[in-house]
Amino acid sequence: MPHSLLHPSATLIELLDDEAGPVKAHVLLQVDRTEVLRLKHRLQLSRVTGKRCIRCALCGVAVYLAAQPNGQTFVFRHFHEDGNCPHITRGGLSIEQINAFKYNAQRESARHIRIKALVAESIKCEPAFSLPVVEGTWRGREGERRRPDVRSRFQDRIDVAFEVQLSTTFGSVMAEREQFYREEGGLLLWIFGEFDPEHARLMMQVVYANNNRNGFVVNEQTLAASREAGTLMLECHWDHPSLGANAIIWTPRRKLVRFDELTLDQAGQRAFYIDTDRMQADMERQLVGPSLGDQLEELWLDYENFQGRECSTQDEIDAKWRRLQDAFARVRVNLPSRHHAPLMGLLRALYSAKRGASVGWGYERFWDAAHHVFDAERSFLWIFYPALHVYERLADLEAQDKRGKWRRKVEDWEKAPGVEEHAFDPLIQEAFPELAAHLTAQRGSIEEWEEAPF
Numbered sequence: 001m002p003h004s005l006l007h008p009s010a011t012l013i014e015l016l017d018d019e020a021g022p023v024k025a026h027v028l029l030q031v032d033r034t035e036v037l038r039l040k041h042r043l044q045l046s047r048v049t050g051k052r053c054i055r056c057a058l059c060g061v062a063v064y065l066a067a068q069p070n071g072q073t074f075v076f077r078h079f080h081e082d083g084n085c086p087h088i089t090r091g092g093l094s095i096e097q098i099n100a101f102k103y104n105a106q107r108e109s110a111r112h113i114r115i116k117a118l119v120a121e122s123i124k125c126e127p128a129f130s131l132p133v134v135e136g137t138w139r140g141r142e143g144e145r146r147r148p149d150v151r152s153r154f155q156d157r158i159d160v161a162f163e164v165q166l167s168t169t170f171g172s173v174m175a176e177r178e179q180f181y182r183e184e185g186g187l188l189l190w191i192f193g194e195f196d197p198e199h200a201r202l203m204m205q206v207v208y209a210n211n212n213r214n215g216f217v218v219n220e221q222t223l224a225a226s227r228e229a230g231t232l233m234l235e236c237h238w239d240h241p242s243l244g245a246n247a248i249i250w251t252p253r254r255k256l257v258r259f260d261e262l263t264l265d266q267a268g269q270r271a272f273y274i275d276t277d278r279m280q281a282d283m284e285r286q287l288v289g290p291s292l293g294d295q296l297e298e299l300w301l302d303y304e305n306f307q308g309r310e311c312s313t314q315d316e317i318d319a320k321w322r323r324l325q326d327a328f329a330r331v332r333v334n335l336p337s338r339h340h341a342p343l344m345g346l347l348r349a350l351y352s353a354k355r356g357a358s359v360g361w362g363y364e365r366f367w368d369a370a371h372h373v374f375d376a377e378r379s380f381l382w383i384f385y386p387a388l389h390v391y392e393r394l395a396d397l398e399a400q401d402k403r404g405k406w407r408r409k410v411e412d413w414e415k416a417p418g419v420e421e422h423a424f425d426p427l428i429q430e431a432f433p434e435l436a437a438h439l440t441a442q443r444g445s446i447e448e449w450e451e452a453p454f
Helices: 033-049 095-105 110-123 171-183 202-210 220-229 276-288 292-303 314-330 341-355 366-376 378-390 394-400 405-415 425-431 433-438 446-451
Strands: 014-017 021-024 054-056 063-067 074-078 150-154 158-164 187-191 214-217 233-243 248-258 263-265 270-272
Touching: 033 063, 033 171, 033 202, 054 063, 054 074, 110 150, 110 158, 110 220, 158 171, 171 187, 171 202, 187 214, 202 214, 214 270, 220 233, 220 248, 233 276, 248 276, 292 314, 292 341, 292 425, 341 366, 341 378, 366 378, 366 394, 366 405, 378 394, 378 405, 378 433, 394 405, 425 433
Parallel strands: 158 187
Antiparallel strands: 014 021, 014 054, 063 074, 150 158, 214 233, 233 248, 263 270
């Protein structure tokens, strides 16, 4: 585990995560620097969206992450000081006021203007792009406006806003722009004039970290390459992971790439050439092995002969189950016998929801398996119904409900929920972490489930 990147002088220590509850500042920053930079951006984005905020545990004001002058350690600060907290973390000026002073005093540099022109000229080399517009107004559906450095439509399917990042840009400004283009169905792509991962400005590092460790440069050389290739060429920088003996090793790399080689992730507001997040996750699994949840799922699907799997012998399954019980016991979670009827009902219900198919009950359709849970496993409906949301199965069930059978069962359950079985909550926490937010939820209405933060 990396050491915490919290600055020793930090005073705001006790925090409250809207989703996870109380948390210590040093624990949040006990991750590698890339994850800290991603947290920094997420907190700025939370201010724009109002979702996934982290707050001061004393006063409830949302906080953001600020780098110290050396850029290597960080502190949490209130977004605004309202006088109700003993922790004074920032001066009297608001972020908006500081922003106004900065941008009113700053003229656009000749270099910024030149790189915008290079971007526009490079786009003209790509037949799949529309004619680029420099400093054109992008009018949002809610009346909000943006003026991206360069804008063009790619393959007549997505509008791309190219923003040149040279000087320091406030994290709040970056987050506001990102959210605007996300809501408008566009894609924001930050462009650098040059990029040195070891000496890049902090906000360039934030952009890089949040774009799947991919950064893009446009300069005179890339324009020449674009003209020669007849397509938009970008200089891509990325951190390439490789598997060491006990850790992942990251090596900076760069390459000239075509824009049409990039993966465009509009929802995530990312465009990348190398999917370093996926590669990292694959390598982490090789280092630590499958999670206990993954092991339990694979063994259970094998045991149930799910979708024609070749079932191991009973002796083999018994041996694997005992080893898995020991592994769960080491994290203080009880895994009962696989023949324990309540456990079978829970796992069949949740794995059916996760897979969108009947697991263990022999039904040909998931529709029938879902009804079976309402009829025969009512004590687990409190977690099964949220699972339908999490695994995106509910919309399909409602679409099939031509005669209202499904809705009537849901309404009957809402009126008389019955007894809830919570003996397996620690097991759910470990094996289904995506459902953990619902373990402490009180019995409530369908509307409350639908408003929960999935």
